[in-house]
Amino acid sequence: MGGPDAIADVSPEESMTLTSLEQVRVISHPWRMQIIQLLRGEPKSVKEVAGAMGKSPKQLYYHVNLLEQQGIIRVVATRLVSGIVERQYQACAYLLRIDESLIGSEAPPEVAMQTMLTSIFNQSNADIAQGIRSGLIERSEEASPAHRLLNAWSLHRLTDEEADRLYTRMCELIEEIPELQRDAEIGETQTYRLLVALYPSSYIYEAPKETDRNV
Numbered sequence: 579m580g581g582p583d584a585i586a587d588v589s590p591e592e593s594m595t596l597t598s599l600e601q602v603r604v605i606s607h608p609w610r611m612q613i614i615q616l617l618r619g620e621p622k623s624v625k626e627v628a629g630a631m632g633k634s635p636k637q638l639y640y641h642v643n644l645l646e647q648q649g650i651i652r653v654v655a656t657r658l659v660s661g662i663v664e665r666q667y668q669a670c671a672y673l674l675r676i677d678e679s680l681i682g683s684e685a686p687p688e689v690a691m692q693t694m695l696t697s698i699f700n701q702s703n704a705d706i707a708q709g710i711r712s713g714l715i716e717r718s719e720e721a722s723p724a725h726r727l728l729n730a731w732s733l734h735r736l737t738d739e740e741a742d743r744l745y746t747r748m749c750e751l752i753e754e755i756p757e758l759q760r761d762a763e764i765g766e767t768q769t770y771r772l773l774v775a776l777y778p779s780s781y782i783y784e785a786p787k788e789t790d791r792n793v
Contacts, residue, residue, distance in 0.1 A: 588654055590668060590669050591670060594670055598680070601648045602697050604650065605674065606696040608700050609631070611697075611700050611704045613645060613651070614650060614674070615704060615708065616630050618669045622667060623664050642667065649670060650670055651667050652668060653665045653666065653667055654667065674701070702773050706727060734783075744776065752772070752774065
């Protein structure tokens with residue numbers, strides 16, 4: 579086995595905006611999201627990625643090629659292994675963002691939105707699962723809030739005025755986050771992912787009456 583023959587002097591960008599619906603479709607597959615996550619650190623070969631995922635390299639070549647074609651991962655090094663050139667891959671960015679202008683531009687709005695949401699939820703699901711496996715996310719009730727998963731999924735009946743107030747308060751809280759970042763050094767911080775959805779639902783829900791709550 580030889581050492582690296584060529585190494586690109588690059589590291590992942592902080593973020594990358596996906597500008598085509600095909601890019602969004604490509605990352606919506608859970609295996610591909612896991613591949614991207616594994617390639618955000620040190621460069622890896624398909625064999626190394628497959629070992630980390632518990633798959634065979636043959637199962638991943640197709641997915642890796644798709645990600646490379648769409649510019650989401652790239653070859654940063656090559657090395658000679660038993661007479662065969664082995665490629666080392668790395669993710670192009672730590673964070674993937676989806677251009678909101680894609681909604682309704684290349685497909686019917688519901689198709690574009692479904693593709694975008696699938697990608698967002700798959701990425702979040704894989705991220706949370708990895709956090710739990712690694713111990714980064716602690717499940718004990720005694721754990722510090724900073725190390726736990728905060729999640730809520732609920733239905734509420736609100737007037738337009740109440741919904742407007744809630745929406746505004748949530749937006750204000752989200753806008754405060756960049757201000758918090760300015761007060762800490764990078765070495766003192768931990769990356770956190772925030773996933774928020776607030777929308778009018780077609781789900782039929784009857785809020786409990788006051789008399790029911792007191793029973």
